[in-house]
Every structure is written in C-alpha cells, then in structure tokens.
Amino acid sequence: MSDVRVASRYAKSIFDLALERGELEAVAESMAEIAATIKQNRDLDKMLKSPIINSGKKLNVLKAIFTQSSALLTTFFEILTRKGREGALGEVAQQFRNLYNQHKSISIAQVITAAPLDETLREAFKERVKQISGKAAVELHEKIDPTLIGGYVLSVAGKQVDDSIKTRLQELRKKLYTHN
Numbered sequence: 001m002s003d004v005r006v007a008s009r010y011a012k013s014i015f016d017l018a019l020e021r022g023e024l025e026a027v028a029e030s031m032a033e034i035a036a037t038i039k040q041n042r043d044l045d046k047m048l049k050s051p052i053i054n055s056g057k058k059l060n061v062l063k064a065i066f067t068q069s070s071a072l073l074t075t076f077f078e079i080l081t082r083k084g085r086e087g088a089l090g091e092v093a094q095q096f097r098n099l100y101n102q103h104k105s106i107s108i109a110q111v112i113t114a115a116p117l118d119e120t121l122r123e124a125f126k127e128r129v130k131q132i133s134g135k136a137a138v139e140l141h142e143k144i145d146p147t148l149i150g151g152y153v154l155s156v157a158g159k160q161v162d163d164s165i166k167t168r169l170q171e172l173r174k175k176l177y178t179h180n
Helices: 003-021 024-040 042-049 055-065 071-082 086-104 119-133 165-178
Strands: 106-113 137-144 151-156 159-164
Touching: 003 024, 003 071, 003 086, 024 042, 024 071, 024 086, 042 055, 042 086, 055 071, 055 086, 071 086, 086 106, 106 119, 119 137, 119 151, 151 165, 159 165
Parallel strands: 106 137
Antiparallel strands: 106 151, 151 159
C-alpha cells in the first residue's frame, strides 16, 4: 500500500477521533507543528523512516520532541510505532491538514510577487482566492521573487494565474522571434 494511502487512513482516523472528542483545534495545531518539525529536520525524518532504529526508541524521541501533545496524540504515536508506520508521520500530518482545511472550508493559495505585499493587496488576493475556490476562508502563503520584476503569480486549487512582467516579456520575446 502506498505511503499516501496509509497516511490518509491514519489521518482520517485521528481527524474523526479529534472531531468526536472536541479536540480538533488542539490536534490541528499539534499536527501543523509535527509537519513543520519533520519538514525542517531531515535527521528526524530519516530516523522515523529508518528500519534499523527500533520503534520503542522512535516513540521515545517523538514523546520527547512533542511534549506539549495531547493524550490523544501520544496514544496516536504509540499506535503508529506499534504498527511500524512512524515513517509516515509527516505525511499523516499533511493529510490531516488537508482534511482540516476541507472541513473548515479553507483554501490554500500561494502568491509570488516581486516585493512584499501590503495589507490592502493581501486582502485583495484573499478575496480573489475566495472567488476562484468558492471557499469561505483563505490561507495565503506569500513568496517574494525579484526576478518577476512586477506583477504576481497566484496558485490556488490547481489553477495558476500568472500576471507577472517577467512572463509578459517572455511572451513578447517569443512573438518577436517567431514572426521573423
């Protein structure tokens, strides 16, 4: 079974349980922390996926790192390690986040600009994302790329709107060279 399918099943289980117990917000916060920690720490990711290190040691490491986790998550760590699925924890956390966003009607979008956004532009992008996605809330990830020169590239719900000067110049260059 693929890692994504395994992770999806575990994420669905912990999501449903957290929702049932009224701990969804706390578990979502912890899962975001878990995903970020694993993404930022390659050694932790390798350790969790290593077949050489036994599950007991992996469980102890998880409990030591995520000391603020709820009893529900501690039990979840125990189940994952007992089943030998601790290597999928990062993907489980990501799949959990997807379920959470779907449940809360949150759309994830990325905007790349040549310079930092001010609050007015940020709100305008959020409104645009709401129109595109049809969702009530927006989590906007901002990235700066000076090579765009100006304009923006907006990615949301598998769609991309590229209104950057860099792209316009490239298109203009293509037209000039193909008409000669």
